[in-house]
Amino acid sequence: MSETNLAHANLEVQQQSNVDFQPAEELRRSPQVQAEVERIGKANTYFALDRDTELFDWLDDQRDAKLCGYVTSATGSGLLKACQLYRTQYVKRRGTLLEIPATVIYAEIEQHGGPTDLYCSILEEIGHPLANIGALRDLRSRAWGILKAYGVKLLIIGNADYLTLEAFNELIDVFTKRRVPVILVGTYYLSENILERRSLPYVRVHDSFLESYEFPNLTEEEIIEVVDDWESKFLPEHSRLNLTQIDSVISYLRIKSGGLIEPLYDLLRKIAILKIDEPKFELNQYNLTNKFGRRKEPKVKFQKKS
Template sequence: MSETNLAHANLEFQQQVAASSQPAEEQRRSPEAQAEVERIGEANTYLLLDRDTKLFDWLDDQRDAKLCGYITSATGSGLLKSCQLYRTQYVKRRGTLLEIPATVIYAEIDQHGGPTDLYCSIMEEIGHPLAHVGTLRDLRARAWGTLKGYGVKILIIGNADYLTLEAFNELIDVFIKMRIPVILVGTYYLGDNILERKSHPYVRVHDSFLESYEFPNLTKKEIIEVVDDWEEKFLLENRRLNLTQIDSAISYLEDKSKGLIEPLYDLLRKIAILKIDESNFKLNQHDLIQRFGRRKEPRVKFDRKG
């Protein structure tokens, strides 16, 4: 190979390397399209529906009657977000701190939710500077004092499936000694398995949480409301999908999400990005199945069985 040809070959190879070093998205899309895709990918919302209002009414009743209980739903139902919205109706934040009074406290538990994890989560939600300082005895005393000082009237615990027996007993003591009703929030496994355990140590837990509420999945009418709301919030007017005007598309979304709002939002993001990349893609049931047929459906019934 001549020196001239070798130089051309080296230049071509360097250009290929430079192109391959660019992010794959930049090679696939224009900067404007990529910016739109990233914005849609970060879309995070929740639409308040009648099912949420009914849940809030039940929570109000539990608070007023000072009754403990538990709420269950399928994974991805939006129940945790609904409980967060309930808290915001009664409590305001000033920076990282809750304003006094804070009549509703909602705290989510991480895995291995023992007593220490429980109290740390509660104190983090309140914004206490010593949320992770001290022994269990210190955390308990601090948390109880803070709950009293903030005038808490109901304590809601998300991801209650993660709680250990010792943490359940801590919550029961909060109710017995402070008269603050505790509401456990989790999947169907919480109600069908954990709270129904026959072993002697769980009798106290079972008998302390006798009131229950099942948070329902979305109806077809609610799916239409959610889709319209999502498109209005996150899609530019000239990029609206108008999915609610396509019966077969709504049927597909209903079937593929099984009425769960989080999988529904996942599908909406994916479809919207697909339309950016392939503007001629047809939004009908047949083509959606062809494109997303490998996507699994939520195991709602599996949740129910545990």
């Protein structure tokens, strides 16, 4: 077949495919059902519990005593969202800018977490127009000036696991030279691997963050509270699953979430969508285990190698 005829044939096939093609979800769900599935898939929330209040009290104590420290938890515990919630108690926003005073600043680090990334994150949180412009010296001067101008009394750094040694030293200088206490927030890798490194350059880091707090996982009673809150927020009253009234389902959620709130939310979305697609599906631990058998349980905490 000539190249011209081959191109013509391919064009006909492509045109036919475009006519026949429909997204897979549209073939198995009506538009109304698909819209409901997408709404549930986007459900994003955080329910504050007693554990959050206890964390906030500890953060208040660190701020008042001007002490640096760190908070750790398992990945997916909700710790980062808890810290954001704590920040909102002390800071008001006007659009993308923070209002003065902003006594608590929360900045999240993105890889790879060097000094430039650190100061860019702080300036972005403030809403500074020059957050990503200039050399490190300029960013440092800008950030330190902002901390003073905004009356910052506590600087919380999320994803502190990503920080490099140079960035840790920058934060130590923020405390020693500006007297703004710094709280590192991360996973157990932060406390058990980074801060405990047997390396002379990390001795200064270790000795600068001696105060610690462990953000706990959910108890079974707290899982019940979270599930009730999620259903009330995202499921219409006539479509509630009433999962907390099914003991075996709560047991399944506790095991498969590992007591972590983000995996728990993942499971709730998955179960709600399952019931939309299969209204007659009987919710119990046995059926859910069979249905979602390939889902792994989170590794909440690794054992350190000796």
